[in-house]
Amino acid sequence: MRAALLRDFDVPFTVEDVQMLDLDPFRVLVRTKASPFCSTDVTSYHGKLGKIPPTILGHASAGEVIEVGSQVQGLRPGQRVIVPGTPECGHCYYCSAGRPDQCSELFDLGGIFPDVATTSDGLPVSAAGCVGGYAELMSISKNQAFPVDTDLPYDVLSLLGCGITTGVGAVLNVAKVQPGESVVVVGCGHLGLWAVQAARLAGAALIIAVEPNAARRALAGELGATHLVDPATDAADAVKSLTAGRGADTVIEAAGTPEAQRLALSLSRRAGTVVFSGLAEAATEVTFPQIPLAVQSRQMLSTQNGNVRMRRDLPRYINLLERGLLDAAPIITTRYGLDDINLALQRSESLEDLSGVFVF
Numbered sequence: 001m002r003a004a005l006l007r008d009f010d011v012p013f014t015v016e017d018v019q020m021l022d023l024d025p026f027r028v029l030v031r032t033k034a035s036p037f038c039s040t041d042v043t044s045y046h047g048k049l050g051k052i053p054p055t056i057l058g059h060a061s062a063g064e065v066i067e068v069g070s071q072v073q074g075l076r077p078g079q080r081v082i083v084p085g086t087p088e089c090g091h092c093y094y095c096s097a098g099r100p101d102q103c104s105e106l107f108d109l110g111g112i113f114p115d116v117a118t119t120s121d122g123l124p125v126s127a128a129g130c131v132g133g134y135a136e137l138m139s140i141s142k143n144q145a146f147p148v149d150t151d152l153p154y155d156v157l158s159l160l161g162c163g164i165t166t167g168v169g170a171v172l173n174v175a176k177v178q179p180g181e182s183v184v185v186v187g188c189g190h191l192g193l194w195a196v197q198a199a200r201l202a203g204a205a206l207i208i209a210v211e212p213n214a215a216r217r218a219l220a221g222e223l224g225a226t227h228l229v230d231p232a233t234d235a236a237d238a239v240k241s242l243t244a245g246r247g248a249d250t251v252i253e254a255a256g257t258p259e260a261q262r263l264a265l266s267l268s269r270r271a272g273t274v275v276f277s278g279l280a281e282a283a284t285e286v287t288f289p290q291i292p293l294a295v296q297s298r299q300m301l302s303t304q305n306g307n308v309r310m311r312r313d314l315p316r317y318i319n320l321l322e323r324g325l326l327d328a329a330p331i332i333t334t335r336y337g338l339d340d341i342n343l344a345l346q347r348s349e350s351l352e353d354l355s356g357v358f359v360f
């Protein structure tokens, strides 16, 4: 099969023929139909998230099952499946505690992902994040392929493994925004724009989008933001003037830089909730003032993939997409073939794309 390989950091991807390994009894072979190029993979490309080349990036995908291992039950060839960034094994400590977003099958691997193929020159190739969506085929754990019953197109479905689940889950599962509340979204890339849409669905009275890029700010307004703020101005002043001087009930941080995280905290009210969903790079540290965290009792929360439970949340999010209450059309800015991967990288890094999606 053809795969886009990261053979080394900061070196252009190469699209090559690789040989798939024999299918493990507990895995399924999925024909990739669509995979979004995620901004996280810009960071991986630069070697800042600890990936080990040669590897196939792409940590969320959608496709069709074409073969199942001998020990796999509940999946069969022909099914449409979402392959999200996180498996749900169902029996590890975290899955048992109702937090499959931290499933040991992924997060206790120590960053050593399974090999799925070999290169023509004999090197083993891993699937980053256990997905490897930038390839024609994916060898996936039976615990990381979720069948869906919908006619939604694959490019939209592919966003259910990372962008939609993280942005919508941050609002509905983590912050648990209530009707009438004030919500600030810091950063209106694809995550932030999904969070804006979810805040509108939750009935937030005020949805304040804080984003430096004018086009992204305007799009946030089209998708439900009631107020648009350029952080180059005094964002704290703007938010306070809209919230009787208090600050917002909930702030969703969706940018990932320490500056954005500190700004998010500063825009929340006393005893308000701040949810961090962005990620800059593995080695980044961030400092916060103490008074807002101690005396003022803010709830500092963070999320991986929106704390979703795929079997519960996928049908809900698919229903919202089918009814047009969540809109993917303005989020998918470009569709690419796999050979365009270096262009997709460049357009993600330059922020020209919200979500560029590979379609197969």
Ligand SMILES: [Zn+2]
Residues within 6 Å of the ligand: 038, 039, 040, 059, 060, 162, 163
């Ligand atoms: Zn992602």
Ligand SMILES: [Zn+2]
Residues within 6 Å of the ligand: 087, 088, 089, 090, 091, 092, 093, 094, 095, 096, 100, 102, 103, 104, 105
């Ligand atoms: Zn688990």
